[in-house]
Amino acid sequence: MTTVAIAGATTWGNTIARLLARKKIATSVWAKTEEKARILRDELHDASSDDNYVKYITFSNIIADVLKSADFVIWAVPAQNLRGVARQFHAGITDNMILVNLAKGLEADTGKRMSEILSEEIASISPERICVLSGPNLSKEINLGLPATSVVASIKTETAEKARELFNAPNFHVFTSSDLIGVELCGALKNVVALGAGMVDGLELGDNAKATFITLGWDEVVLLGTALGAMPATFFGLAGIGDLITTCAGNLSRNHYVGYQVAQGKPLHEVKAAMSHIAEGIDTTIAAHSLAHSLRFDAPIINMVYSVLFDSLPPAEIMVRFRNGLKPEARV
Amino acid sequence: MTTVAIAGATTWGNTIARLLARKKIATSVWAKTEEKARILRDELHDASSDDNYVKYITFSNIIADVLKSADFVIWAVPAQNLRGVARQFHAGITDNMILVNLAKGLEADTGKRMSEILSEEIASISPERICVLSGPNLSKEINLGLPATSVVASIKTETAEKARELFNAPNFHVFTSSDLIGVELCGALKNVVALGAGMVDGLELGDNAKATFITLGWDEVVLLGTALGAMPATFFGLAGIGDLITTCAGNLSRNHYVGYQVAQGKPLHEVKAAMSHIAEGIDTTIAAHSLAHSLRFDAPIINMVYSVLFDSLPPAEIMVRFRNGLKPEARV
Numbered sequence: 001m002t003t004v005a006i007a008g009a010t011t012w013g014n015t016i017a018r019l020l021a022r023k024k025i026a027t028s029v030w031a032k033t034e035e036k037a038r039i040l041r042d043e044l045h046d047a048s049s050d051d052n053y054v055k056y057i058t059f060s061n062i063i064a065d066v067l068k069s070a071d072f073v074i075w076a077v078p079a080q081n082l083r084g085v086a087r088q089f090h091a092g093i094t095d096n097m098i099l100v101n102l103a104k105g106l107e108a109d110t111g112k113r114m115s116e117i118l119s120e121e122i123a124s125i126s127p128e129r130i131c132v133l134s135g136p137n138l139s140k141e142i143n144l145g146l147p148a149t150s151v152v153a154s155i156k157t158e159t160a161e162k163a164r165e166l167f168n169a170p171n172f173h174v175f176t177s178s179d180l181i182g183v184e185l186c187g188a189l190k191n192v193v194a195l196g197a198g199m200v201d202g203l204e205l206g207d208n209a210k211a212t213f214i215t216l217g218w219d220e221v222v223l224l225g226t227a228l229g230a231m232p233a234t235f236f237g238l239a240g241i242g243d244l245i246t247t248c249a250g251n252l253s254r255n256h257y258v259g260y261q262v263a264q265g266k267p268l269h270e271v272k273a274a275m276s277h278i279a280e281g282i283d284t285t286i287a288a289h290s291l292a293h294s295l296r297f298d299a300p301i302i303n304m305v306y307s308v309l310f311d312s313l314p315p316a317e318i319m320v321r322f323r324n325g326l327k328p329e330a331r332v
Numbered sequence: 333m334t335t336v337a338i339a340g341a342t343t344w345g346n347t348i349a350r351l352l353a354r355k356k357i358a359t360s361v362w363a364k365t366e367e368k369a370r371i372l373r374d375e376l377h378d379a380s381s382d383d384n385y386v387k388y389i390t391f392s393n394i395i396a397d398v399l400k401s402a403d404f405v406i407w408a409v410p411a412q413n414l415r416g417v418a419r420q421f422h423a424g425i426t427d428n429m430i431l432v433n434l435a436k437g438l439e440a441d442t443g444k445r446m447s448e449i450l451s452e453e454i455a456s457i458s459p460e461r462i463c464v465l466s467g468p469n470l471s472k473e474i475n476l477g478l479p480a481t482s483v484v485a486s487i488k489t490e491t492a493e494k495a496r497e498l499f500n501a502p503n504f505h506v507f508t509s510s511d512l513i514g515v516e517l518c519g520a521l522k523n524v525v526a527l528g529a530g531m532v533d534g535l536e537l538g539d540n541a542k543a544t545f546i547t548l549g550w551d552e553v554v555l556l557g558t559a560l561g562a563m564p565a566t567f568f569g570l571a572g573i574g575d576l577i578t579t580c581a582g583n584l585s586r587n588h589y590v591g592y593q594v595a596q597g598k599p600l601h602e603v604k605a606a607m608s609h610i611a612e613g614i615d616t617t618i619a620a621h622s623l624a625h626s627l628r629f630d631a632p633i634i635n636m637v638y639s640v641l642f643d644s645l646p647p648a649e650i651m652v653r654f655r656n657g658l659k660p661e662a663r664v
């Protein structure tokens with residue numbers, strides 16, 4: 001019998017817990033406090049009293065209890081919190097476990113990917129037992145049982161296959177990939193592009209301008225990602241443009257919302273303060289900006305998003321730069 | 333002084349006429365009848381009485397008048413009408429003119445691209461003087477002066493450069509490409525994907541499913557396009573995913589509308605009868621389906637759209653096929 005631990009009771013973590021429980025997989029979710037664990041337990045029972053999957057999910061704030069006999073540990077915390085949580089968990093992780101990261105971001109201070117952070121903080125685990133799940137996956141729709149696809153990537157095929165088997169469900173079709181770097185960068189950097197696309201919408205520049213921004217922004221991401229060791233094809237797959245389209249087109253993206261509000265003239269700290277959830281793209285923009293700088297990689301679009309967020313560049317400057325096609329050397 | 337003839341008084345043709353007139357380029361638009369020419373003339377003056385660009389546009393139903401001293405002939409008729417219009421015009425075309433096609437479609441009966449049709453029907457013109465303009469270009473936004481980008485492609489660089497110069501404007505940034513086949517196929521086949529994306533929306537499957545459909549559908553288009561001689565990179569540029577994003581995400585696309593209505597259970601002939609404009613994707617689906625068949629190319633997504641439109645496949649079958657990830661061998 002497969003047993004799963006989920007580190008972090010985020011919206012997406014809870015969605016995955018329900019998806020696994022519906023497959024009758026025993027899933028234990030770690031919440032920060034006993035109080036939080038109790039609230040989540042009550043919420044689950046209230047919302048789903050007539051559904052027998054509920055019995056497969058437990059909540060606890062005791063790491064040792066959550067990890068007990070776990071085959072998989074799923075990391076469902078915001079990207080900037082992963083290092084801290086991994087440190088809290090590391091003593092309980094054994095080398096027979098498979099780690100699956102769900103966070104879509106890069107560490108702001110270091111530019112590191114989430115799998116790198118897990119490797120650094122959990123000495124007992126081989127990089128071959130780490131993977132990422134990423135794709136066009138709006139939680140809300142998956143909770144409703146609407147069909148979706150996703151990608152699980154690992155440097156080791158066997159690990160990806162095992163994780164695929166874990167997550168695959170009638171309405172959740174999971175593919176595997178060996179391009180861990182690419183899938184991680186797709187998930188992280190699409191949030192930067194979504195932030196910028198939100199700015200274009202906030203400036204009310206229209207769908208033509210937005211599509212131009214997304215296309216040239218993604219082109220930049222592909223080149224940066226390739227310079228960082230990813231495979232270009234990954235960026236055009238489900239974890240790439242699939243996720244990008246969902247994030248930029250829908251109105252459900254927090255990153256798009258942040259860009260929109262900032263372009264409408266609200267200071268970033270006010271926008272952040274008013275949000276109950278974290279928009280991963282903000283810190284990931286810092287990471288992407290630093291990575292590009294340290295590689296001496298020309299990233300005019302990432303730099304533009306960065307400058308609007310952190311360097312007082314007036315959002316209207318985006319309009320001015322459009323007149324120059326955003327960048328002279330753009331591929332078409 | 334540059335002089336332009338536009339064959340066809342379609343919405344997009346009239347938008348381009350206004351764009352050129354604002355650059356003080358004398359533009360003569362051909363309408364089918366004297367009556368239509370008069371109506372368009374009145375509309376233009378009523379809408380823009382205080383704008384002095386109006387004097388640069390003339391309307392006529394006399395082909396010889398429209399073509400007089402034209403340096404460029406712009407083809408702004410629906411794809412299935414281009415051959416007939418080209419036959420009407422061919423006697424007046426001289427080898428010093430540059431032809432620019434605006435239609436985004438393939439001929440249903442032959443699967444041919446618009447530049448192939450122009451070459452076949454106008455013996456006096458070299459293929460080196462034919463180009464296409466294509467990109468994320470919603471007419472409505474361009475009429476409002478919102479910023480947009482587009483791509484002009486020709487097998488001859490010099491021709492593309494000249495057309496770029498013609499169209500480039502402060503809020504209309506034009507890039508050039510040498511991949512005529514690729515840019516034409518992008519514009520045509522994105523309408524097939526948009527039709528299918530409309531079906532996914534019509535079935536109310538959500539944004540995750542829609543993004544999956546678009547991503548795997550476009551993957552199929554790239555492979556088919558490459559088999560037909562296009563460059564893969566073109567499909568990921570402005571004329572490719574740029575146009576695709578605008579068409580599939582917005583609610584302004586006629587092709588998306590057709591797919592939506594059909595998936596909601598309306599017969600195709602009723603949907604078509606109720607529309608005042610042509611949805612190019614319908615006939616282009618016939619062409620794409622035949623092209624794939626004749627190349628023995630595996631195109632499950634194009635075939636699925638075809639079967640729903642023309643072969644009585646119940647739209648709900650799309651949902652069933654999602655459970656299988658749409659196609660087993662999908663790249664991710």
